[in-house]
Amino acid sequence: MPLPITEEMARALPQDQVRPCKKCHSWKTPRTHHCSVCERCIQRMDHHCIWVGNCVGSHNHKYFVLFLFYIVLTCGSASACYMVLLQVSYPSPMAGASGLITLVVAATIALFGSLHCFLLFNNRTTLECMSSCDSEKDSGFSTTLGWKENFKEVMGDSPAMWFLPCGGGTRGRGKHLDGMELSQVISV
Numbered sequence: 562m563p564l565p566i567t568e569e570m571a572r573a574l575p576q577d578q579v580r581p582c583k584k585c586h587s588w589k590t591p592r593t594h595h596c597s598v599c600e601r602c603i604q605r606m607d608h609h610c611i612w613v614g615n616c617v618g619s620h621n622h623k624y625f626v627l628f629l630f631y632i633v634l635t636c637g638s639a640s641a642c643y644m645v646l647l648q649v650s651y652p653s654p655m656a657g658a659s660g661l662i663t664l665v666v667a668a669t670i671a672l673f674g675s676l677h678c679f680l681l682f683n684n685r686t687t688l689e690c691m692s693s694c695d696s697e698k699d700s701g702f703s704t705t706l707g708w709k710e711n712f713k714e715v716m717g718d719s720p721a722m723w724f725l726p727c728g729g730g731t732r733g734r735g736k737h738l739d740g741m742e743l744s745q746v747i748s749v
Contacts, residue, residue, distance in 0.1 A: 626677060626678070636663050640661075
């Protein structure tokens with residue numbers, strides 16, 4: 562977990578790098594939002610997910626994307642089993658209906674997952690996407706690193722670990738502020 566930004570650290574940073582939270586009165590970096598459900602600031606907050614019972618942010622974004630991927634994979638496999646294997650073994654309308662329902666669930670979550678993959682490749686969060694759609698103003702804070710680096714920032718550098726629920730991105734987790742390490746700020 563990243564170190565909280567103290568008042569000393571906040572003074573050492575450029576003014577556009579930190580700002581006080583109006584709700585919990587802690588200092589927060591760019592792309593940090595206050596969650597009214599968790600009652601704390603979350604760095605790179607995407608949304609509060611009722612299905613995982615937590616906020617999706619910089620520390621668990623990979624696990625949320627994998628959660629969606631695994632659900633689509635499981636529902637797709639179950640749908641194939643219902644529609645093919647059960648129809649052959651036990652022909653009944655119920656097997657076909659169950660397969661169809663599972664397929665609809667898989668397609669719905671696949672659409673939701675594709676939105677999150679689009680956001681991941683563009684290094685955006687749901688909140689950032691919604692706020693840029695609501696207003697025309699640009700925050701002036703560029704987040705994109707190119708689609709490959711954006712992907713690696715969340716999923717990690719090792720392709721062998723991309724689809725495993727361990728590890729994750731080492732960048733963008735509260736350790737860097739425009740190239741400045743928080744450890745450098747602490748020593749200031």
